[in-house]
Amino acid sequence: xxxxxxxxxxxxxxxxxxxxxxxxxxxxxxxxxxxxxxxxxxxxxxxxxxxxxxxxxxxxxxxxxxxxxxxxxxxxxxxxxxxxxxxxxxxxxxxxxxxxxxxxxxxxxxxxxxxxxxxxxxxxxxxxxxx
Amino acid sequence: xxxxxxxxxxxxxxxxxxxxxxxxxxxxxxxxxxxxxxxxxxxxxxxxxxxxxxxxxxxxxxxxxxxxxxxxxxxxxxxxxxxxxxxxxxxxxxxxxxxxxxxxxxxxxxxxxxxxxxxxxxxxxxxxxxxxxxxxxxxxxxxxxxxxxxxxxxxxxxxxxxxxxxxxxxxxxxxxx
Numbered sequence: 001x002x003x004x005x006x007x008x009x010x011x012x013x014x015x016x017x018x019x020x021x022x023x024x025x026x027x028x029x030x031x032x033x034x035x036x037x038x039x040x041x042x043x044x045x046x047x048x049x050x051x052x053x054x055x056x057x058x059x060x061x062x063x064x065x066x067x068x069x070x071x072x073x074x075x076x077x078x079x080x081x082x083x084x085x086x087x088x089x090x091x092x093x094x095x096x097x098x099x100x101x102x103x104x105x106x107x108x109x110x111x112x113x114x115x116x117x118x119x120x121x122x123x124x125x126x127x128x129x130x131x
Numbered sequence: 132x133x134x135x136x137x138x139x140x141x142x143x144x145x146x147x148x149x150x151x152x153x154x155x156x157x158x159x160x161x162x163x164x165x166x167x168x169x170x171x172x173x174x175x176x177x178x179x180x181x182x183x184x185x186x187x188x189x190x191x192x193x194x195x196x197x198x199x200x201x202x203x204x205x206x207x208x209x210x211x212x213x214x215x216x217x218x219x220x221x222x223x224x225x226x227x228x229x230x231x232x233x234x235x236x237x238x239x240x241x242x243x244x245x246x247x248x249x250x251x252x253x254x255x256x257x258x259x260x261x262x263x264x265x266x267x268x269x270x271x272x273x274x275x276x277x278x279x280x281x282x283x284x285x286x287x288x289x290x291x292x293x294x295x296x297x298x299x300x301x302x303x304x305x306x307x308x
Binding site for chain 1: 134137159162166169170173174176177178179180181182184185188189192196199200202203206223226263266267270271272
């Protein structure tokens with residue numbers, strides 16, 4: 001552009017050193033370009049950091065879940081169980097004392113009198129099955 | 132015609148343009164660097180705030196559930212309460228008038244929070260009382276269950292007796308997990 005300005009109208013040498021209108025035009029044009037470039041730059045920065053306040057924190061630690069419903073169910077179950085346990089302990093069945101003495105029989109010698117019963121694991125009813 | 136003054140002004144303008152460009156570039160780099168630092172700090176602050184919020188939530192949860200958790204923990208046997216537990220079981224047998232001996236005690240390692248304590252008892256006594264004893268075992272206020280029973284019944288018409296073994300499986304809480 002400078003070359004063009006300096007070598008303009010070579011057939012008719014320009015004897016004027018100053019061209020106020022042209023210089024003003026160039027100045028205004030450069031001003032506009034600078035303002036627009038600056039605006040673009042500032043806008044870019046603004047867009048880049050506009051959402052800074054919305055940054056979400058990230059917690060990597062796993063937070064244990066507290067399942068209140070399950071806890072409440074378990075508490076009710078064990079409260080009922082405790083109540084039954086205490087009732088059972090409170091009532092001692094009246095049986096003659098000879099129960100604790102040996103009957104003189106064993107599993108082998110019981111024979112027809114005895115009935116052997118085996119419960120396999122998981123067959124018990126009423127007990128709480130551990131999970 | 133280019134005068135010396137024009138050249139000086141032109142060169143000066145050029146130098147000014149280059150200097151300005153360099154300064155602008157440096158400023159741009161500075162803003163970028165500081166912006167990146169700002170982003171990092173902002174993220175750290177957000178993480179810190181999130182951790183604080185999580186901590187507050189957990190603290191509130193721990194405080195609000197303390198009673199329920201304390202009560203629930205009484206239903207789980209721990210190693211330090213094992214002796215008391217066995218003493219209680221023996222006391223129950225005495226109360227029921229049953230002859231009971233502990234055959235074996237075995238801690239079975241499990242995955243998770245609990246191990247398993249397997250206790251085998253020999254019992255002998257009146258059938259009704261032994262049945263009551265089994266029922267008591269089934270309702271022990273612990274996370275436990277009767278895992279095996281082997282009984283021999285003496286079916287006498289009067290005062291029938293029972294002898295055999297009862298295997299009790301109790302969950303054992305491990306604090307160090």
